[in-house]
Amino acid sequence: MTTAAAPLLDVTGVTMRFGGLTAVNDVSLTVGEGEIIGLIGPNGAGKTTFFNCLTGLYVPTEGSVRYRGTLLPPKPHLVTQAGIARTFQNIRLFANMTVLENVLVGRHTRTREGVFSAILRGPGYHRAEREGREKAMELLAFTGLAEKADHLARNLPYGEQRKLEIARALASEPGLLLLDEPTAGMNPQETRAAEELVFAIRDKGVSILVIEHDMRFIFNLCDRTAVLVQGEKIVEGDRETVQTDERVITAYLGAPLEGTTPAVTETDQ
Ligand SMILES: Nc1ncnc2c1ncn2[C@@H]1O[C@H](COP(=O)(O)OP(=O)(O)OP(=O)(O)O)[C@@H](O)[C@H]1O
Ligand SMILES: [Mg+2]
Secondary structure (H helix, E strand, O other), rough: OOOOOOOOOOEEEEHHHHHHHHEEEEEEEEEOOEEEEEOOOOOOHHHHHHHHHOOOOOOEEEEEEOOOOOOOOOOOHHHHHHEEEEEOOOOOOOOOOOOOHHHHHHHHHHHHOOOHHHHHHOOOHHHHHHHHHHHHHHHHHHHHOHOOOOOOOHOOOHHHHHHHHHHHHHHHOEEEEEEEEOOOOOOOHHHHHHHHHHHHHHHHHOOEEEEEOOOOHHHHHEEEEEEEEEEEEEEEEHHHHOOOOHHHHHHHOOOOOOOOOOOOOOOOO
């Protein structure tokens, strides 16, 4: 019997406990081919921990993560090899390497040339190196960093460092990209440009799961958004569903989400 195509990412009942603290509690989530899915929630809700469970940085206490129907081993390099790439909330670049070198490092999992070839520096090595540079330069052009290729990563302004993280993640040729607060520290113009970049990445055939506190960014981009509060997914759906959910409003301390009309209007007279 043939069933409907499995989702690209299929997370079932993931729980992550640290001692007595349950940071992620029985969270299930799917990301389909070509989707942009949002993950929001107050500080400390467990969003980054959830990403860490997907990418092998943490071994979930319970639950399973499947990618293209296959159970993912909780090892970061195997997750990357399988086709999931990520960026980090706290930027993790090689500060003293150039922009181009940072992207070349990201390609590492996709190069077939082995250690011996590199030592012998045969024709295969030189071809692979040339192709690698060309692909890396394409990614820098795509993310708007081509002119900075020779700059040291640490000299880039913050917003461009975030873009470089994305370029490096894309270098591993992922099918799914996880973005952890990609616009943190960006000005409004950079944020709007980042929205375009996310759409362009999706149009290349890469699905996206994105954590953000900027609600406008999330609701402009996402097909669906899941809300985590104290480790639990309390609601998931389209903009309307999320913005009008009482539990979501309460979780954000009663303050309506930015750019939304409050579900409950009270005149304080
Ligand atoms: N390695 C760890 N050991 C112990 N506790 C941890 C660990 N990692 C995360 N936590 C705890 O898990 C909870 C969730 O943290 P997490 O960083 O996932 O939240 P978040 O939703 O990403 O928050 P923010 O929006 O501030 O980035 C927090 O209480 C945090 O202190
Ligand atoms: Mg976080």
